[in-house]
Amino acid sequence: MQRIYVHPFPVRLWHWINAVGFVAMMLTGTQIRYVGLIDLMSFRTAVTVHNWIGFVLIGNYFIWLLFYLFTDKIRVYHPELSPTKHFKASFRQLQYYGYGIFKGSPNPHQVSAYDKFNPMQSMMYQVVMFLLVPLLAVTGVLLWDVQGFYGAVDFFGGVRVVDTVHVLIYIFFVFFIFFHVYMGSLGHTPTAHYKAMFVTGYEEIEEEPGQGEATKR
Numbered sequence: 132m133q134r135i136y137v138h139p140f141p142v143r144l145w146h147w148i149n150a151v152g153f154v155a156m157m158l159t160g161t162q163i164r165y166v167g168l169i170d171l172m173s174f175r176t177a178v179t180v181h182n183w184i185g186f187v188l189i190g191n192y193f194i195w196l197l198f199y200l201f202t203d204k205i206r207v208y209h210p211e212l213s214p215t216k217h218f219k220a221s222f223r224q225l226q227y228y229g230y231g232i233f234k235g236s237p238n239p240h241q242v243s244a245y246d247k248f249n250p251m252q253s254m255m256y257q258v259v260m261f262l263l264v265p266l267l268a269v270t271g272v273l274l275w276d277v278q279g280f281y282g283a284v285d286f287f288g289g290v291r292v293v294d295t296v297h298v299l300i301y302i303f304f305v306f307f308i309f310f311h312v313y314m315g316s317l318g319h320t321p322t323a324h325y326k327a328m329f330v331t332g333y334e335e336i337e338e339e340p341g342q343g344e345a346t347k348r
């Protein structure tokens with residue numbers, strides 16, 4: 132068993148705050164969106180908590196962003212520029228999660244400090260961290276003070292457009308969280324990825340013959 136340090140402290144700190152914050156944002160956001168249909172808390176409390184945690188999460192995002200921008204670990208987010216290679220590797224990963232994992236086949240992706248994401252994670256996390264989270268934050272801030280940001284809201288097509296984008300990304304994240312938590316349990320033990328991301332920072336790699344062959348270039 133090999134131990135590889137893949138989640139440095141700033142990334143774990145960002146992720147703890149982000150995970151708790153997102154769950155709170157979803158609960159309060161659901162209350163705001165479906166006021167009259169559900170009664171988790173008062174509308175006013177939901178709005179106040181949603182606004183405060185929203186700003187905490189925006190600040191928290193910069194822990195993640197600055198860490199990656201100012202260290203060479205940004206390499207884990209470098210995209211595979213050959214679409215053929217990327218889609219072939221993603222397909223192999225999909226086959227593994229859909230079939231191979233149930234009959235004990237080795238994971239086609241071998242984790243290393245600068246290549247910790249499999250091709251599916253790599254694409255998903257790039258879209259989430261560089262597109263959806265920033266877009267969620269920007270639309271959230273605009274909705275927080277529609278009158279103050281009148282010019283920007285108008286530029287993006289009005290309150291309806293900004294609100295629709297915000298709500299669609301919220302719906303995406305509701306599904307994402309369930310999927311992400313499930314995928315997080317598919318390490319060599321059900322808690323292996325959780326321990327690495329939430330506690331130690333180290334992934335434990337089982338060395339099996341043939342492992343990683345499929346992704347070697």
Ligand code: HEM
Pocket residue numbers: 138142146149150151153154252256259260264308311312314315324325328
């Ligand atoms: C209950 C909430 C959550 C749990 C239990 C959880 C669990 C995990 C685990 C176990 C990992 C490490 C395994 C892996 O790389 O996939 C991870 C990584 C990651 N998670 Fe989550 N997560 C949660 C919420 C979120 C949310 C809300 C987001 C985004 C908005 C998110 C984004 C990410 C990203 C981007 C990574 C890779 C981070 C990096 O190394 O740069 N997670 N998560």
